[in-house]
Amino acid sequence: MNWELLFQLTLNGLIVGTLYGVVAMSFVLIYKASQVVNFAQGEFLLVGAWVCWWLLTEHRVPFLWGFLITLAFMTLFGILIQVVVLRPLIGEPVISVIMVTIGLSIFFQALMKWMFGVFAQPFPPIFETQVVSVMGLEVQSVYLMSLVISVAIMGAFAWFFTASKHGLAMRATAFDQQVAQSLGISVRQVFAMSWAISAVVSAVAGVVVGVVNGVSSALSFYGIKVFPAVILGGLDSILGAVLGGIIVGVLENVAHFFDTTLLNWGNMYQIAPFYVLILILMIKPYGLFGTKNIERV
Amino acid sequence: MAAIAMTPCGDFRQSYREDTTIFPTRLSRAFAIAGVALLCLVPLTGDRYVLSLMIQMGYLGIAALGLNILVGFTGQISIGHSAFFGVGAFASAWFVEHGVPVLLAIPLAGVATTAVGMVFGIPAARLKGLYLAIATLAAQFIIEDFFARARWFTGGVAGRITQPPSLFGFAFDSNETYFYLVLAWVVLMFIGAANLMRSRDGRALVAVRDHYLSAEIMGINLTYYRTLSFGISSFFAGIGGALYAHYILFVSVEAFTILFSIQFLGMIIIGGLGSVMGSMMGAVFMVMLPEVVQWFADAVAGGAIDRALGLGNAVSFLREMVIGAAIILFLIFEPDGLAHRWRLIKAYWKLYPFSH
Incomplete structure (x- = not known):
């Protein structure tokens, strides 16, 4: 048993898991506010990362400015998607809404491949020192950055939903749209805002992953990895999404460890979360923190 | 799904028997038979x-019809249909490898795929809506992984x-030939599906879709019919996959991706x-779409648009984009497909010039 490797992998899993948690959080945000299951969440990461990469390498914008412009762009992008594509589908059956986000997903995946090619592109280096030693373990400084950013985003979410006016309006809309509307909350605005926030937060995660691993269409797979995380945590719980993300991150790394050292099945890194997903759907479909939906006739 | 409420005027059925016939008039039956006869003449053009396009439409149409029985008639969403299509293709190839004649291997592959579909269908019968969608998404990845690993069954990476x-x-x-x-097979499967929908079981499936609680109160066994629907859908996918395998003559483990599953959903x-015939229309549309894109790219090749966008080496991406765009546009502007x-066009001519 190689304990050091296991520990290192678990740490990696924690760091990647917080990123999953961030993406899962933005997924849950859309689901809670507008009841849309967004299969195109991964494409938000992809688009954000490619835009930032394009600004940084082709136009030589400094990192901070490039990052801010990306976020501004993603705000508009999120609102545009909601208004143009999702708004006409309000009140349509689940299958239509699911399919339209799947359609968006393959559309933007192909568009990004067309515009930027199929090869992974590295970001220009952001930090001087590449590797930092924490408690005797070597951690890449970009990983630390991603951890800090993820935790910061989670803190910002917590503040936003408990203290800010817009956050409260969003929670009210998620609780009951008609009641929210009667209290003078613009549900349209809340929908648009939730998509904008979700797109921005996902883009931050996309840029972080891009800085760590390089930008490629593999980023959109984060949008699929989100499903085990959110089902584990409960589809409409933000806390659950964060926890689910971390658990999935650790799980896939630990599965990878046992796969390479003991089982030699291959590819468990990718597949293990999906086995867990099916198990949870069988045993506890509302996840750890999700609200149980009681249907009345 | 709102298609029933939006049935155009000009419907003059008087008995239940008339309501359940496959062909509403004698003329439409004659047209259908003439259509099949006409299709028999196509190979003569050489x-x-x-x-090859029409063969593709055929096997994809059969598989799409299976998905339509599951999604369109029973209301169970599946994002893993290409995995079952793949199971059919590999099963048929495996049977042939073990000495079964090909013509017998095709229906056997359908049965084998039904068994696999039932295995996934029994747990899936507890789920519905988006939970089922996510579960089938997981099934897609698990079966894809199985294909890559099970060398005895799929030949592995080779x-x-x-x-x-x-x-x-x-x-x-x-x-x-x-x-x-x-x-x-297309004629057989489509007549089979059309007849299934007239039967007691078919009506039960539609009842499960329209309001599963009411259906249960009326005495319909939800678990049984949801699993049955999964099985039927897998059978169609298996037949389609087997026909695909013996046409292409080489089954690759990488062919049955999530994108392929999405294409099936796009078709329906x-x-x-x-709609039974709608599945075939969707398959025709989905097969023709890349051809039209290719034709467009060839038409503008060398022109200003081509130089500005670099179309020449982007046709494969353009195809995917057009598929995505077609799904989005249809859902927004023509959700009933x-x-x-086609029904509206027929109704328009039925009472021409006094429609509406």
């Missing part, structure tokens, strides 16, 4: 390319080579959810 069918020494190894085999949405549009 156009290989058109034939894939599996198989043979064309033959009957009494006559080989269906050219487009012309294989076309008839596919056509026979574009064709029309809950081509089948509904």
